[in-house]
Amino acid sequence: MRFLPFLLVFSPLFAGDGATHDDWPQHGGTSLFWRYSALDQINTSNVKRLAPAWAFQTGDYEMGLQATPIVSNGVLYLSTSRNNVYALDAATGRLIWQYKYPQPRTAVPYGPQNRGVAIGGGKVFMGTYDNYVVAIDQKTGAESWKVNVEDTRQCGCNITAAPLVVKNTVIVGGTGGDSAHRGYLTAFDTTTGRLKWRFYTIPGPGEKGHQTWKGDSWKFGGGATWMTGSYDPELNLIYWGVGNAASDFYAADRAGANLYTNSVVALDPETGKLRWYFQEVPKDVWDFDSSYECVLIDREVKGQMRKLLVHVNKGGFAFVLDRATGEFLSAYPIVDNYNWIKGVTEDGKLVGRKEPIEGKATYICPGAAGGKSWNQIAFSPRTGWIYTPSLEVCNDVIASKQDAKEGASFFGGNFIMKPPPDGPAHSHVDAYDPVTGKRQWSFSYRYALLASMLATAGDLVFTGDPEGNFFALDARTGAKLWSFQTGAGHRGSSVAYSVNGRQYIATPSGWGSLVSNALTPVWPEAETFRAGSTLTVFALPEESR
Amino acid sequence: MRLLLLLPALACGQAILDHGADVFAKTCASGYCHGSQGSGGGAPRLVSRGFDESYIVSVTRAGIEGTSMRGYGTTLARPEFNAVVAYVASLNGIQPRASEPQPRPIPPEAARGRDLFFDPLRGFARCSTCHQVDGSGIAIAPITKVPASAAALHQLATTQIRTAETAGDRFPALIVSQGGRRTALYDLTTLPPVLRTIDSAGVRISRETTWRHASALAGYSDNELTSILEFLKMVQIAP
Numbered sequence: 124m125r126f127l128p129f130l131l132v133f134s135p136l137f138a139g140d141g142a143t144h145d146d147w148p149q150h151g152g153t154s155l156f157w158r159y160s161a162l163d164q165i166n167t168s169n170v171k172r173l174a175p176a177w178a179f180q181t182g183d184y185e186m187g188l189q190a191t192p193i194v195s196n197g198v199l200y201l202s203t204s205r206n207n208v209y210a211l212d213a214a215t216g217r218l219i220w221q222y223k224y225p226q227p228r229t230a231v232p233y234g235p236q237n238r239g240v241a242i243g244g245g246k247v248f249m250g251t252y253d254n255y256v257v258a259i260d261q262k263t264g265a266e267s268w269k270v271n272v273e274d275t276r277q278c279g280c281n282i283t284a285a286p287l288v289v290k291n292t293v294i295v296g297g298t299g300g301d302s303a304h305r306g307y308l309t310a311f312d313t314t315t316g317r318l319k320w321r322f323y324t325i326p327g328p329g330e331k332g333h334q335t336w337k338g339d340s341w342k343f344g345g346g347a348t349w350m351t352g353s354y355d356p357e358l359n360l361i362y363w364g365v366g367n368a369a370s371d372f373y374a375a376d377r378a379g380a381n382l383y384t385n386s387v388v389a390l391d392p393e394t395g396k397l398r399w400y401f402q403e404v405p406k407d408v409w410d411f412d413s414s415y416e417c418v419l420i421d422r423e424v425k426g427q428m429r430k431l432l433v434h435v436n437k438g439g440f441a442f443v444l445d446r447a448t449g450e451f452l453s454a455y456p457i458v459d460n461y462n463w464i465k466g467v468t469e470d471g472k473l474v475g476r477k478e479p480i481e482g483k484a485t486y487i488c489p490g491a492a493g494g495k496s497w498n499q500i501a502f503s504p505r506t507g508w509i510y511t512p513s514l515e516v517c518n519d520v521i522a523s524k525q526d527a528k529e530g531a532s533f534f535g536g537n538f539i540m541k542p543p544p545d546g547p548a549h550s551h552v553d554a555y556d557p558v559t560g561k562r563q564w565s566f567s568y569r570y571a572l573l574a575s576m577l578a579t580a581g582d583l584v585f586t587g588d589p590e591g592n593f594f595a596l597d598a599r600t601g602a603k604l605w606s607f608q609t610g611a612g613h614r615g616s617s618v619a620y621s622v623n624g625r626q627y628i629a630t631p632s633g634w635g636s637l638v639s640n641a642l643t644p645v646w647p648e649a650e651t652f653r654a655g656s657t658l659t660v661f662a663l664p665e666e667s668r
Numbered sequence: 669m670r671l672l673l674l675l676p677a678l679a680c681g682q683a684i685l686d687h688g689a690d691v692f693a694k695t696c697a698s699g700y701c702h703g704s705q706g707s708g709g710g711a712p713r714l715v716s717r718g719f720d721e722s723y724i725v726s727v728t729r730a731g732i733e734g735t736s737m738r739g740y741g742t743t744l745a746r747p748e749f750n751a752v753v754a755y756v757a758s759l760n761g762i763q764p765r766a767s768e769p770q771p772r773p774i775p776p777e778a779a780r781g782r783d784l785f786f787d788p789l790r791g792f793a794r795c796s797t798c799h800q801v802d803g804s805g806i807a808i809a810p811i812t813k814v815p816a817s818a819a820a821l822h823q824l825a826t827t828q829i830r831t832a833e834t835a836g837d838r839f840p841a842l843i844v845s846q847g848g849r850r851t852a853l854y855d856l857t858t859l860p861p862v863l864r865t866i867d868s869a870g871v872r873i874s875r876e877t878t879w880r881h882a883s884a885l886a887g888y889s890d891n892e893l894t895s896i897l898e899f900l901k902m903v904q905i906a907p
Binding site for chain 1: 693694695696697698699700701704708709710711730731732733734735736737738739740742743744786788789791792796797803804805806837850855857858859860861862863864865
């Protein structure tokens with residue numbers, strides 16, 4: 124691998140290493156988004172002794188605790204659904220400061236939900252559920268700047284994702300893909316909050332790709348950027364997944380491929396200029412967002428080392444791209460039940476599309492909740508495998524013609540969750556070779572696994588379930604090695620870090636979110652999954668280390 | 669988009685329920701929200717909840733603060749609003765009234781002005797980036813009076829704008845609060861304005877400024893501004 128000298132100045136990691144060490148500095152661990160920690164004090168041989176070290180209750184139960192904590196220099200930063208932020212001593216849980224967000228005096232689309240903060244340049248950044256970006260002083264918790272991205276009452280959009288910080292730029296995506304709205308990414312200067320650029324995910328008149336939209340459909344065509352992107356410092360590119368086209372299920376009014384919805388886009392972080400794109404689902408009619416995380420790994424493909432981008436979408440397929448060029452390399456399903464397509468050709472085209480029909484129920488697998496929800500995958504360089512959470516749930520989709528009204532719901536139909544053909548609805552965690560898609564093991568679960576995966580150098584994979592259990596699997600076999608009842612369902616993203624030589628595993632718990640709240644048609648037991656908002660932090664008992 | 673369409677009055681009770689069921693199916697019935705026919709999904713069931721009509725009207729109009737139940741008072745045209753309220757009322761055993769009152773029409777030029785004021789295709793270069801009218805837009809600078817013409821709008825005196833200087837950076841600013849330990853101001857260097865909170869010791873405020881309101885109007889033609897003024901004349905401007 125070739126090193127560029129300036130990278131050594133800007134990045135503490137050598138290029139290509141996406142592992143975290145003592146800190147968990149970014150949303151996906153590092154900007155390469157492996158969700159993998161190089162810490163191995165807690166490992167397969169001693170994980171049975173893992174015990175709670177401390178817990179922190181935020182008191183903000185609305186829509187669960189969906190965040191990924193950030194850890195830097197022994198301080199843990201945690202955000203809640205209503206955008207309160209806490210800085211905690213990562214070894215003890217002691218409160219250092221709190222930032223209480225002034226609550227909006229209005230209802231907001233998609234409700235209060237937040238998936239985390241970002242840090243950089245001495246500030247903590249957060250997108251808010253009423254569609255502002257705020258910068259908070261990292262030492263004191265005092266607000267430094269605040270800027271509105273768009274009036275949430277008009278656009279039917281808001282911010283739930285963690286921002287991405289690249290040097291002195293903070294980049295935020297937004298929701299709005301199920302509303303009549305045109306998606307974008309917006310970038311601000313980290314020091315002043317001044318606008319740096321905006322990238323519309325739907326090209327306007329005169330721009331390349333605009334012709335993939337019929338008539339005025341581009342004006343409210345979806346393409347929300349509702350999760351967090353990745354950054355490759357060596358190529359100096361950011362990667363972002365773009366959500367569904369709108370209206371979700373009815374496409375006759377937007378005939379065409381509908382660029383850049385359901386795509387991965389690569390942009391220059393300084394200017395927001397598009398460098399390449401790859402569209403996974405042209406003319407989406409299933410609400411199959413491609414908005415999820417982009418995992419940046421270097422692996423051998425057909426005997427040649429390649430810089431890869433591995434990306435799982437809502438349709439339940441993993442796409443493998445060359446992240447320097449956007450070239451399609453492979454795709455494979457991560458769900459057992461799929462019928463929306465028959466497969467993907469060797470050059471990345473979908474074949475055998477089964478599309479919803481106007482006014483009539485069409486049974487589609489997976490469902491609109493996704494073959495995977497937004498809870499994130501992990502990659503371990505020790506096993507060389509990715510760890511994915513999958514949902515085996517289908518739905519009846521009824522498409523209907525709908526006219527766009529800015530900011531209003533724009534589904535163009537409805538969906539009703541149904542069990543899959545192969546039995547009751549269920550979910551599973553699987554280990555895959557990320558290039559070939561060969562499944563290495565599978566861990567099955569009777570309800571929906573909606574928490575992110577965390578992989579560690581202790582050869583463990585951590586995640587949580589809706590019944591409240593936080594548990595560890597053997598990364599090589601999938602065997603469950605340890606479990607702890609945290610008291611509320613899991614919908615967030617656990618992290619690993621170390622303070623003064625002691626390794627910790629921290630997990631949010633607290634059931635909530637749009638998908639979690641909509642599961643009762645297939646799992647009546649979902650009524651018993653408990654809300655909450657607690658961070659539980661585990662370590663090995665001092666005497667046993 | 670924001671223009672209220674005047675459909676023929678729906679005199680027949682069943683017609684309004686059918687219309688309401690259609691609006692409900694498209695707007696409220698997703699599995700993430702109230703589900704088919706209000707049977708419940710990610711949001712509560714609406715069937716047989718004992719809701720009365722005034723409650724349904726107020727929640728449908730204004731939403732429920734702090735939840736994902738937003739208000740539809742401005743996003744739905746009046747006939748659709750009335751129809752969906754009648755439909756949800758019918759799910760709670762309340763029969764529709766024979767006819768619904770119709771709203772006063774807004775003149776075409778004012779309607780065009782309203783669309784221009786909030787035009788999403790202009791990104792941040794639209795009036796509502798800084799001004800709130802009729803409950804929409806960002807309330808950064810209040811509109812206290814409506815200028816008589818596009819020319820007057822261009823020449824608008826903005827005596828409240830100052831120049832702030834911090835860390836060697838000079839920029840136009842709208843002061844929100846000063847005098848205490850921290851100074852809060854809107855940085856107007858770029859749109860959207862940024863609310864910055866700076867240690868008072870580190871910022872110097874001076875009265876002279878080169879900022880002009882005309883610089884924020886660059887995206888609009890005089891003809892468009894005239895329509896926007898027609899719209900502003902129609903809405904209640906707080907003195």
